[in-house]
Amino acid sequence: MAAGLTGPIHVIGAGLLGTSIGLAASRQGVTVWLSDHNPEHVRTAVGLGAGVAVPPDGVPQLVVVAVPPVHIAEVAVAALETGAVVTDIGSVKAQPLAQISDHVGEDLLTRYVGSHPMAGNERSGPLAASASLFDGRPWAVTPHVHSDPGAVLLVEELIALCGAVGVRLSPVEHDLAVARTSHVPHLLAVLAAGQLNDAVPEHLSLSGQGVRDVTRVAGGDPELYSQIIRANAGVVGDLLRGVRDQLDELIAAVDDPTDGASGADLGEILTRGRAGTRIIPGKHGRAPLATGPLFVLVPDQPGELARLFADIGEIGVNVEDLRIDHDPGRPVGLVELQVEAAAAERLRQALEARNWTSHR
Amino acid sequence: MAAGLTGPIHVIGAGLLGTSIGLAASRQGVTVWLSDHNPEHVRTAVGLGAGVAVPPDGVPQLVVVAVPPVHIAEVAVAALETGAVVTDIGSVKAQPLAQISDHVGEDLLTRYVGSHPMAGNERSGPLAASASLFDGRPWAVTPHVHSDPGAVLLVEELIALCGAVGVRLSPVEHDLAVARTSHVPHLLAVLAAGQLNDAVPEHLSLSGQGVRDVTRVAGGDPELYSQIIRANAGVVGDLLRGVRDQLDELIAAVDDPTDGASGADLGEILTRGRAGTRIIPGKHGRAPLATGPLFVLVPDQPGELARLFADIGEIGVNVEDLRIDHDPGRPVGLVELQVEAAAAERLRQALEARNWTSHR
Numbered sequence: 073m074a075a076g077l078t079g080p081i082h083v084i085g086a087g088l089l090g091t092s093i094g095l096a097a098s099r100q101g102v103t104v105w106l107s108d109h110n111p112e113h114v115r116t117a118v119g120l121g122a123g124v125a126v127p128p129d130g131v132p133q134l135v136v137v138a139v140p141p142v143h144i145a146e147v148a149v150a151a152l153e154t155g156a157v158v159t160d161i162g163s164v165k166a167q168p169l170a171q172i173s174d175h176v177g178e179d180l181l182t183r184y185v186g187s188h189p190m191a192g193n194e195r196s197g198p199l200a201a202s203a204s205l206f207d208g209r210p211w212a213v214t215p216h217v218h219s220d221p222g223a224v225l226l227v228e229e230l231i232a233l234c235g236a237v238g239v240r241l242s243p244v245e246h247d248l249a250v251a252r253t254s255h256v257p258h259l260l261a262v263l264a265a266g267q268l269n270d271a272v273p274e275h276l277s278l279s280g281q282g283v284r285d286v287t288r289v290a291g292g293d294p295e296l297y298s299q300i301i302r303a304n305a306g307v308v309g310d311l312l313r314g315v316r317d318q319l320d321e322l323i324a325a326v327d328d329p330t331d332g333a334s335g336a337d338l339g340e341i342l343t344r345g346r347a348g349t350r351i352i353p354g355k356h357g358r359a360p361l362a363t364g365p366l367f368v369l370v371p372d373q374p375g376e377l378a379r380l381f382a383d384i385g386e387i388g389v390n391v392e393d394l395r396i397d398h399d400p401g402r403p404v405g406l407v408e409l410q411v412e413a414a415a416a417e418r419l420r421q422a423l424e425a426r427n428w429t430s431h432r
Numbered sequence: 433m434a435a436g437l438t439g440p441i442h443v444i445g446a447g448l449l450g451t452s453i454g455l456a457a458s459r460q461g462v463t464v465w466l467s468d469h470n471p472e473h474v475r476t477a478v479g480l481g482a483g484v485a486v487p488p489d490g491v492p493q494l495v496v497v498a499v500p501p502v503h504i505a506e507v508a509v510a511a512l513e514t515g516a517v518v519t520d521i522g523s524v525k526a527q528p529l530a531q532i533s534d535h536v537g538e539d540l541l542t543r544y545v546g547s548h549p550m551a552g553n554e555r556s557g558p559l560a561a562s563a564s565l566f567d568g569r570p571w572a573v574t575p576h577v578h579s580d581p582g583a584v585l586l587v588e589e590l591i592a593l594c595g596a597v598g599v600r601l602s603p604v605e606h607d608l609a610v611a612r613t614s615h616v617p618h619l620l621a622v623l624a625a626g627q628l629n630d631a632v633p634e635h636l637s638l639s640g641q642g643v644r645d646v647t648r649v650a651g652g653d654p655e656l657y658s659q660i661i662r663a664n665a666g667v668v669g670d671l672l673r674g675v676r677d678q679l680d681e682l683i684a685a686v687d688d689p690t691d692g693a694s695g696a697d698l699g700e701i702l703t704r705g706r707a708g709t710r711i712i713p714g715k716h717g718r719a720p721l722a723t724g725p726l727f728v729l730v731p732d733q734p735g736e737l738a739r740l741f742a743d744i745g746e747i748g749v750n751v752e753d754l755r756i757d758h759d760p761g762r763p764v765g766l767v768e769l770q771v772e773a774a775a776a777e778r779l780r781q782a783l784e785a786r787n788w789t790s791h792r
Contacts, residue, residue, distance in 0.1 A: 190640050202791030204729055207766075210637055239637055249635030257624040257646040262701060263678050264617040265708030267671065275609030277570055277599055279712045280550050282649040286617040289642040291709040294702035301686060301698060309686045311627065316679055318623050323676065326661060326669045338661060342654035345622030348629050349651040352639045369564055378738070378745030385738030395755060431562040 077229035079103040082132035082156070084147055086110075086117040089161055089189065090138030091201035094122030096234040099203045105132060116198040131155050134226055137162075141299040145171030152180040157223045159187045159230070163250065164303040165214045165243035182220040185227045186243060188212040188250070189236055196293070204235065211236035214243045251307040256315065258289050258297065259308070265290040281395075363392050364413040366420055367406055369429040380407065380428065387422040389415045437589035439463040442492035442516070444507055446470075446477040449521055449549065450498030451561035454482030456594040459563045465492060476558040491515050494586055497522075501659040505531035512540040517583045519547045519590070523610065524663040525574045525603035542580040545587045546603060548572040548610070549596055556653070564595065571596035574603045611667040616675065618649050618657065619668070625650040641755075723752050724773040726780055727766055729789040740767065740788065747782040749775045 079102040083090045086108040094104045094117060104123030108114045114125045135151040137144055137160035144160045145168050151158045152172070160168055165186045172184055189211040211231045215224045231238045241249065265287035268276065301308055318341070325338040370376045384391060393410035411419055423430045439462040443450045446468040454464045454477060464483030468474045474485045495511040497504055497520035504520045505528050511518045512532070520528055525546045532544055549571040571591045575584045591598045601609065625647035628636065661668055678701070685698040730736045744751060753770035771779055783790045 260624045262705030264620045265705040268708035290705040345625040345650040348625030375745035378741035381738035381741040385735035
């Protein structure tokens with residue numbers, strides 16, 4: 073296997089992710105071939121500078137399979153038969169490996185290495201693509217027992233070329249990880265959103281930011297998520313059975329007027345949930361920084377946020393995170409800044425001195 | 433009952449909400465008396481200008497009970513016995529009404545009208561208070577069958593004084609509404625966060641923005657939420673049993689390799705969830721504005737957000753919402769702006785012309 077990713081790279085599927093990979097690789101001077109069952113997508117991606125259409129004769133060095141989950145195995149098998157190294161970028165890794173193994177021998181299977189970039193699920197299509205979509209993002213690479221080490225390195229070179237950070241996991245480990253961190257939270261958001269359909273419509277006027285946050289991901293495309301979850305059905309089903317046990321405990325705790333005397337303790341369940349929110353890695357993968365909130369009232373019109381951030385910049389405090397609170401009926405925006413805890417009070421006083429209304 | 437809220441208002445409980453009410457009423461020139469079992473809270477609240485300490489002799493026109501859920505009924509009963517109109521601002525309304533009814537006759541009960549401002553649950557203490565905390569927020573007011581109409585109007589005057597928007601509901605309707613829009617989503621977030629504790633720690637490096645959003649509210653104080661949910665246990669328990677039925681259906685759908693042939697259809701469940709996200713009222717209570725995302729890469733250092741918002745201000749596009757994406761390992765921040773869909777492309781081009789890297 074040739075050392076070094078020199079191209080050509082054949083990207084099959086010119087949607088958001090495929091086109092973004094094409095843009096990133098082309099930017100680095102690597103030749104990219106693009107194909108898609110939808111010729112309009114190829115025209116758009118080529119127009120954006122993501123590569124050239126209709127693969128010329130010859131075998132690419134690397135094929136990137138960027139098609140919907142249900143078509144991955146079929147497309148990958150055909151690509152392996154050309155002699156190229158093949159990766160796919162689907163959200164689930166064990167099932168496509170098993171399907172591909174059913175159709176090719178070990179000699180071909182050595183050249184298949186699955187991968188999964190953690191980027192861009194809520195948008196779609198080549199127009200949403202960007203060469204910087206993967207900058208600094210985790211990108212799982214999932215070697216299997218027959219993978220050629222050179223093929224693994226080639227896929228890791230693609231990941232580096234796209235500016236992402238490779239995370240090596242076995243296919244099974246990967247699927248367990250995304251089931252916990254993505255699929256199960258997604259499905260619980262779907263249940264939280266689903267039960268709103270049974271509400272008396274006027275009651276929804278009491279909705280605050282909390283329910284908006286909890287349910288946001290449930291707004292994703294049902295067809296895409298159905299494919300993703302079905303492809304990881306074994307792991308997701310097992311974890312959901314665990315969640316059902318927790319839900320049964322929760323119901324028992326809510327029903328129990330003695331609060332814990334019967335064994336189910338609501339406070340313990342809530343405390344365990346809070347612990348879970350605290351083990352999610354922080355910004356830039358470092359340990360979560362101790363940050364504190366600072367709330368600032370901002371008139372809801374152009375230019376006001378600029379004025380606020382100009383003042384914060386002059387004061388010299390870094391904003392770790394922020395959100396605009398937009399509960400119904402609020403005529404002014406409430407901006408919640410997350411800043412290093414030690415700097416929050418200094419920032420509050422400096423903003424008050426500049427006539428901003430703020431509170432912690 | 434005297435027409436018009438002229439004061440004094442006695443706020444019992446000088447925490448975040450009580451002190452904020454004191455600040456808002458004092459700002460409007462109404463006399464506010466403050467008390468709290470913690471004298472330090474009263475000193476702080478008085479220092480902020482929320483009112484005067486130690487109620488002088490005499491009966492206030494209106495008592496606002498702003499104490500933790502478990503103490504509401506006891507404090508409200510004592511307040512009713514002074515002859516004042518009494519409201520509480522607890523998160524649940526049927527239970528305190530029942531408890532108060534157990535201790536006072538109908539003649540006193542006429543002067544009790546519960547209420548519930550939709551504001552400020554993630555912070556606490558008088559230092560976090562603000563006269564503008566309730567500006568434009570929904571504030572439920574929950575008359576019961578014995579409420580004096582004059583008492584209801586007086587509480588609605590308090591709500592207007594605080595800049596909030598009154599929403600009349602019966603106590604039972606209110607509790608059902610918050611169970612659906614707040615308590616059940618909160619508990620599902622707790623379950624989503626709770627199961628992360630069982631993850632292999634390295635697997636959490638694949639956490640994206642989705643799981644952060646779904647689980648954020650689960651970071652709230654377990655003791656406070658335990659009191660709130662226990663006070664609404666009947667309604668919450670019933671809704672959770674409905675959620676368990678939905679979860680059983682979901683598990684059956686995930687387990688079913690025929691996708692729907694056995695009756696449980698994953699796509700249908702996901703579609704119902706998406707429908708739920710779309711019926712939550714939008715910003716300022718108006719119909720959800722058609723907004724589109726615009727992603728901008730911003731170096732993670734002081735002054736860069738200021739530069740971005742200065743440019744957006746000059747371009748003249750209003751930002752409806754924004755978030756900073758802080759997935760692990762990302763060396764630059766990705767700021768997601770939500771802007772009116774019709775203005776998104778114009779803003780993107782104008783930002784690119786100013787050398788920002790952005791994509792839609």
